[in-house]
Amino acid sequence: MSMDKEEAVIRLAKLKQLQCLDLNSKIKLAEKRIRDWHEMNDGNVCVSFSGGKDSTVLLHLVRSIFPDVPAVFCNTGLEYPEVVRHVHTIDNVTIIRPEMTYKEVLEKYGYPLVTKSIADKIEQYRNTKSEKVRQNLLNKNLPMYYISAKWQRLIESDLKISAKCCDIMKKKPLKKYEKEHGLLPFVGTMAYESKHREQAWILKGCNIAGYRSAPLSVWNEQDILKYIYIHKLPIPKVYGEIIQNEKGEFQTTGCRRTGCVFCMFGVHLEPHPNRFEQLRETHPKLYEYCMKELRLDIPLREVGIEMNDLFNPITFDLED
Numbered sequence: 001m002s003m004d005k006e007e008a009v010i011r012l013a014k015l016k017q018l019q020c021l022d023l024n025s026k027i028k029l030a031e032k033r034i035r036d037w038h039e040m041n042d043g044n045v046c047v048s049f050s051g052g053k054d055s056t057v058l059l060h061l062v063r064s065i066f067p068d069v070p071a072v073f074c075n076t077g078l079e080y081p082e083v084v085r086h087v088h089t090i091d092n093v094t095i096i097r098p099e100m101t102y103k104e105v106l107e108k109y110g111y112p113l114v115t116k117s118i119a120d121k122i123e124q125y126r127n128t129k130s131e132k133v134r135q136n137l138l139n140k141n142l143p144m145y146y147i148s149a150k151w152q153r154l155i156e157s158d159l160k161i162s163a164k165c166c167d168i169m170k171k172k173p174l175k176k177y178e179k180e181h182g183l184l185p186f187v188g189t190m191a192y193e194s195k196h197r198e199q200a201w202i203l204k205g206c207n208i209a210g211y212r213s214a215p216l217s218v219w220n221e222q223d224i225l226k227y228i229y230i231h232k233l234p235i236p237k238v239y240g241e242i243i244q245n246e247k248g249e250f251q252t253t254g255c256r257r258t259g260c261v262f263c264m265f266g267v268h269l270e271p272h273p274n275r276f277e278q279l280r281e282t283h284p285k286l287y288e289y290c291m292k293e294l295r296l297d298i299p300l301r302e303v304g305i306e307m308n309d310l311f312n313p314i315t316f317d318l319e320d
Contacts, residue, residue: 003203011202015191018218023226027061030215033206034062037186037213038069045213046183047071048174049093051083052258053235054188057227058216059090062186070094072177072185076169078102078260080283082238089234096177098169102262103294105168110160111299112265114151117196119163119265121147122154159299165263186213192220225250238282254282262290268303276300 003011018029038045047062049055049071062069071093075084087093100108113119125137125147136145138152147155154161178185191201197217207213216224228235229242229250240254255278267274273281276296280287290296 008202012198015198015201015218019192019220021218023223026219026223027227029218030061031065033213033215034065034186037184037207037215038066040207040209041184044183045069046178046181046185048185048187048212049073049087049090050188050259051079051087051236052188053228053239053252054190054216054224056086056233056235057224058186058188060227060231060233061215068092069186070183072096072174074098074170074173076102076260078169078262080236080238080255080258080261080286082236083258086234086236094177096173098173100168102165102169105165106160106294109164109168110162111296112163112165112263113154113159113161113299113303114268115265116163116166118147118151118154119161121145122151122161123163125155154302157302159302161299163265165260169260184210184212186215188216189214190219191217221256222250225252261286262294262296264296264299264303267300268305274305276305 018026021029043066045066047055047059047069049059051073059071071090073087073093073095075087075095075097077097087095110119110123113122121137125134128134136142137147140146140149174185177183189197191198201214201217206215206217225242227233229244235242236258238255238258239252242250242252244250261279261283267276276287276290279290
């Protein structure tokens with residue numbers, strides 16, 4: 001689907017307008033998208049359920065209208081144990097698994113570093129046989145292709161770098177399940193989370209025929225937290241409690257987001273304590289696995305995070 005610049009600007013303005021709606025209006029809009037998707041696919045739908053707070057809200061909304069819609073959870077081995085335990089408390093959830101472990105993916109394809117876009121471009125630069133493609137990837141006048149100067153040094157790194165982990169460990173098994181059962185998914189993604197998701201909404205909106213429905217697209221984190229707070233929804237204990245601060249904003253007392261525990265995308269942008277520093281304190285065994293078995297200290301150092309700040313080397317035998 002192509003779109004000219006003027007139309008894209010109009011669509012972006014529409015998105016910003018919808019994102020400014022109050023929560024009740026967003027709920028009504030989400031419910032309409034849910035009904036539309038259910039009708040469009042003759043009820044052959046499911047909820048792609050990660051076990052996190054966003055997908056917990058999604059599942060609650062969907063089942064408040066259609067109680068029998070099944071959910072599917074891909075247990076990648078990358079989730080917090082509290083998230084997995086939360087999933088097991090929910091009825092009508094099918095648990096599936098990827099064909100490869102995270103360690104196998106890292107060994108075969110490489111580490112997820114910087115961002116998905118940068119990792120993809122570095123992998124493309126290394127593997128392409130086209131000199132023109134390589135030139136485009138280093139041409140700052142082509143922002144769609146350009147590897148920023150800061151990260152071009154990773155091209156020469158000895159590390160394998162790739163963004164394939166998400167495709168292999170989540171998307172592939174979920175697509176296989178959906179195809180085998182003839183179901184099309186609801187997903188809990190939101191446009192505010194990234195430029196990629198914002199652009200996806202601008203191009204195709206919440207419901208993409210034959211692909212997926214994202215009825216929470218115009219929501220933000222405050223909407224999610226407020227919904228959970230109002231409806232007293234149980235969420236994984238790793239989040240802690242949801243409280244209101246002195247500004248009236250909702251926040252978690254524990255982790256802000258869960259996702260894949262071992263993912264390194266964006267960690268270089270985080271203030272102290274970053275996700276791995278927090279993991280050291282809250283889940284020391286998982287942290288030890290990251291640093292001792294997966295050796296994430298090495299790629300993290302490549303993006304400027306010195307591992308001496310992240311763990312006590314006396315704790316582990318780090319000889320190869």
